[in-house]
Amino acid sequence: MLGGNEVKAPRGTQDLLPGVSEKWQYVEEKLKEISSNYHYKEIRTPIFEHTELFQRGVGDTTDIVQKEMYTFLDKGDRSITLRPEGTASVVRSFVEHKLFGLPNQPTKLFYIGPMFRYERPQQGRMRQFVQFGVEALGSADPAIDAEVISLAMHAYQSLGLRSLKLVLNSLGDQESRESHRQALVDHFTPVKDELCDDCQQRLEKNPLRVLDCKKDREHPKMQDAPSILSYLNEVSRSYFDKVKAYLNAMGIDYEVDPNLVRGLDYYNHTAFEIMSDAEGFGAITTLSGGGRYNGLVQDLGGPETPGIGFAMSIERLLMALEAENVALPIDERLDCYVVSLGEEASLKAAAIVNDLRQAGIQADKDYQGKKFKGQFKTADRLAAKYVLVLGDDELANEQISVKNMETGDQESVALANLTEHLQALL
Structure with missing residues (x-):
């Protein structure tokens, strides 16, 4: 609306x-x-x-x-x-x-x-x-x-x-239904005027549907209506x-x-x-x-x-x-989040995230120009399993820091081996 x-x-x-x-x-x-x-x-x-x-x-x-x-x-x-x-x-x-x-x-x-x-x-x-x-x-x-x-x-x-x-x-x-149909018509016709408008029409066109009525379900005639099982x-x-x-x-x-x-x-x-x-x-x-x-x-x-x-x-x-309070086993955590410092590192982070995604790893990075601390907060909110940190020092050494967010353990990994290393960890 x-x-x-x-x-x-x-x-x-x-x-x-x-x-x-x-x-x-x-x-x-x-x-x-x-x-x-x-x-x-x-x-x-x-x-x-x-x-x-x-x-x-x-x-x-x-x-x-x-x-x-x-x-x-x-x-x-x-x-x-x-x-x-x-x-x-x-x-x-x-x-x-x-x-x-x-x-x-x-x-x-x-x-x-x-x-x-x-x-x-x-x-x-x-x-x-x-x-x-x-x-x-x-x-x-x-x-x-x-x-x-x-x-x-x-x-x-x-x-x-x-x-x-x-x-x-x-x-x-078909034969059983026809016998039952006639029995329903005979059963409900004497009280037809007491039934709702829909059921009055159903009685002529499809009497079986009278039994399915929500409005008339409490009517006494519903309780002792002929059972289909008696007409099979x-x-x-x-x-x-x-x-x-x-x-x-x-x-x-x-x-x-x-x-x-x-x-x-x-x-x-x-x-x-x-x-x-x-x-x-x-x-x-x-x-x-x-x-x-x-x-x-x-x-x-x-x-x-x-x-x-x-x-x-x-x-x-x-x-x-x-x-029933059934919790579905859905893992909403992010595989890894790349934190970068500086323009060159940001360029490299975009390439790393792209490579990881191509390899089937769920990855993301900052797109709002956040500072180092802000990027870490985002990684935390996204429940990232691993945070990858890339700054000038790491770039110079062609390394990246990989932090396990569950244990707090941190290690340096060669950029060339990063994808294989994360695949093994995940």
Whole structure:
């Protein structure tokens, strides 16, 4: 918002400043490393897509499509939307580039990047937020459901989170869902007028979404709503049992919650959420969620292809780390700082810093014309591991003084050997 001469970031967005951005970098690198260990490859899709993709892919009855999308007409009068989630874009790319034709299947992908939803900003819920997610396309094996869940749990645990709860449900196949859908309609229709406006519409278009309502969650009819688990046919029940068997084999704890539904239209069979039990984490405990979506590839013009995936918010992950007082192992100290006295020494210092950087050593120097004492203070503030001192005497002898700031030990090193010497020390 523009006020006077001051320009501020738009509501629901944030600047990640140095000191915070390092945490993001650490977490993102860790997530990429874990994805690689599970043999998932990175995919990068556009930040904006044709609006129709999300109407078809996410579903017309969802809150995302109905209320939360940033949609606008471009200069060619085409309707464009900033992506509100990652799965639809990944599946669109999978279909467009015919990845289903590759010899190695399933296609295992991960993404990380900003998403956009017009929501009321609150702690851990922004209008621009960063999501990490994985998608496995091309396998109907319950083992891959367990693998995807395992990757999500492993990601949180490897970053140091302990207060985690995995909640699981089955939404069944098409036949099971149809039976359950009718049971929900029969259950809620007598009290339809008591439900919120959104739920009255959902009851006609997508009754499963009524169970996900935040406004009506205390309504008596919610407590005894028909459970999807009572309507699973033999195929769906067997599938769910196998997913649980794989999780048991991997030693992954979970609890089954028949009321767990995901907010997007494309889910079937396995649905799951991972929550934080940490004290002080906040009212919204969900860290990530996902599930199986066997019809989405066909909906977007591809061949019949099963898929499963999940997405996690990096903001909420960092909040959970904070709630559990997990300190990330980030070394913010500077390798070395060059202190120079005199014009000639300053020239040489610039060359030394440049050479060290080329050799992969983190180095810096003074750029504000500070005196000797001021340069040392800067080195101290930057927590430099080594301070290199260069004056007229050192220049004349082609030497430089190297001081270990932790021990206070100091030694003279030939300028010609400096890079090798520091590489050995560091």
